[in-house]
Amino acid sequence: MGYVHIYTGNGKGKTTAAFGLAMRAAGRGKRVCIIQFMKPDDGYGEQISARKLGIEVYAFGTNKFVNKNNPSDEDIELAQNALKLAKSKINDGYDLVILDELNVAIDFNLVSLNDVLDLISQLPETTELVITGRYAKDDLIEKADLVTEMKEIKHYFRKGVLAREGIEY
Amino acid sequence: MGYVHIYTGNGKGKTTAAFGLAMRAAGRGKRVCIIQFMKPDDGYGEQISARKLGIEVYAFGTNKFVNKNNPSDEDIELAQNALKLAKSKINDGYDLVILDELNVAIDFNLVSLNDVLDLISQLPETTELVITGRYAKDDLIEKADLVTEMKEIKHYFRKGVLAREGIEY
Numbered sequence: 154m155g156y157v158h159i160y161t162g163n164g165k166g167k168t169t170a171a172f173g174l175a176m177r178a179a180g181r182g183k184r185v186c187i188i189q190f191m192k193p194d195d196g197y198g199e200q201i202s203a204r205k206l207g208i209e210v211y212a213f214g215t216n217k218f219v220n221k222n223n224p225s226d227e228d229i230e231l232a233q234n235a236l237k238l239a240k241s242k243i244n245d246g247y248d249l250v251i252l253d254e255l256n257v258a259i260d261f262n263l264v265s266l267n268d269v270l271d272l273i274s275q276l277p278e279t280t281e282l283v284i285t286g287r288y289a290k291d292d293l294i295e296k297a298d299l300v301t302e303m304k305e306i307k308h309y310f311r312k313g314v315l316a317r318e319g320i321e322y
Numbered sequence: 323m324g325y326v327h328i329y330t331g332n333g334k335g336k337t338t339a340a341f342g343l344a345m346r347a348a349g350r351g352k353r354v355c356i357i358q359f360m361k362p363d364d365g366y367g368e369q370i371s372a373r374k375l376g377i378e379v380y381a382f383g384t385n386k387f388v389n390k391n392n393p394s395d396e397d398i399e400l401a402q403n404a405l406k407l408a409k410s411k412i413n414d415g416y417d418l419v420i421l422d423e424l425n426v427a428i429d430f431n432l433v434s435l436n437d438v439l440d441l442i443s444q445l446p447e448t449t450e451l452v453i454t455g456r457y458a459k460d461d462l463i464e465k466a467d468l469v470t471e472m473k474e475i476k477h478y479f480r481k482g483v484l485a486r487e488g489i490e491y
Contacts, residue, residue: 156489158334164470166329166339169346173338173368174489176345180367180374181488198349199342202375205349248488281489300476301333307469319350319417320325320343320450 155280157273157297161256161289164303171251171285172199178281179206183248187211188235190258190286191219191228197322211238221261232263240272249281256286256293266290324449326442326466330425330458333472340420340454341368347450348375352417356380357408359401359427359455360388366491380407390430401432409441418450425455425462435459 158174160167175185186209194200194212203210213235219228235258242250258264269284273296276282284293294300327343329336344354355378363369363381372379382404388397404427411419427433438453442465445451453462463469 160335162473164472165327165468166335166342166470166472169342170335170339170472171342172345173335173340173342176341176371177338177367177491178488180370183488198346201349202345205375206371294476297476298478299334300474301335302473302475303333303335303339304331304471304473305469306471307463307466309467319347319352322346 154274154276155278155282156299157276158281158283158299158301159256159289159294159297160283160285160301160303161287162302162304163287164305166303167285168253169199171253171283172203174283175203175208175249175251176206178249179208184246185209185249185251186242186247187251187253188239188242189213189253190232190235190263191254191261198319211235219261219263224261224263229263232258236264236268236272243272243276243280243282246277247280249283251283251285254286255284256289258286259290259293260288266292269293270296323443323445324447324451325468326445327450327452327468327470328425328458328463328466329452329454329470329472330456331471331473332456333474335472336454337422338368340422340452341372343452344372344377344418344420345375347418348377353415354378354418354420355411355416356420356422357404357411358382358422359404359432360397360423360430367488380404388430388432393430393432398432401427405433405437405441412441412445412449412451415446416449418452420452420454423455424453425458427455428459428462429457435461438462439465
């Protein structure tokens, strides 16, 4: 089975590190696919650039807030569809498959941990799988080869500025 | 003065997070420049892709190992030139300037911490500065707005495979 990387933790850089990895692999001519859970296809800066590089990006989410204790049917259906697409890309022999925010989708019970563990157990030798998001489950960490925690050690909201285009999204 | 981000720690994802941030900013039409310390311009996957997106990438390093206790004149000169270029890009009004592995170059005494603190003090309001690399100095962390530690919590060399093209470089 191929390598499984997890980027988790409360710090910045989980999604950007995954996109950077996609960029690196695309530069080497690898087949790369990014599947985003709980995020809309909203023309995020990184989605725009990734597509310019021939990286496939699929975003499964709405602009609405997902209620952890009571997710909508739509939230669940979108996440399930994202997982289905992930299976299909893995079976299709992609070199790198990134499942962005999957940890959060598991934590919110939009997809089951067992389905994800099952996906990992079927990962071909030649496919790298990258999973991002806070709240990575212990059972997933157990299965992973490489786990990095992005840990916020300083975040100074110096100017009261909120999310800035091109930097935060 | 603009925002200063630091990505440090012993885990994966510092350089890729910076490249992912560059990708995000480039997707929004921002002027982005990546200056790499102690790395050769070797056609790394991420260098290739970044250039395709119109991101300027300059790498100042050789393929030779830098001896921390006795760096060569060439190592020092290359790092000094990298810092000079950084100053010039900052003065030129770039939106995002990434100084990849600068923390290591400081730790190896290729550039002085004071020169870097000086650079930060002159940072225009509209420029974001991102500094990556292990061993970030406390004085630099003090000046930064956002500091993320990439912390390796698991790295399982399962198959004895070393660096893999398109994934590690």
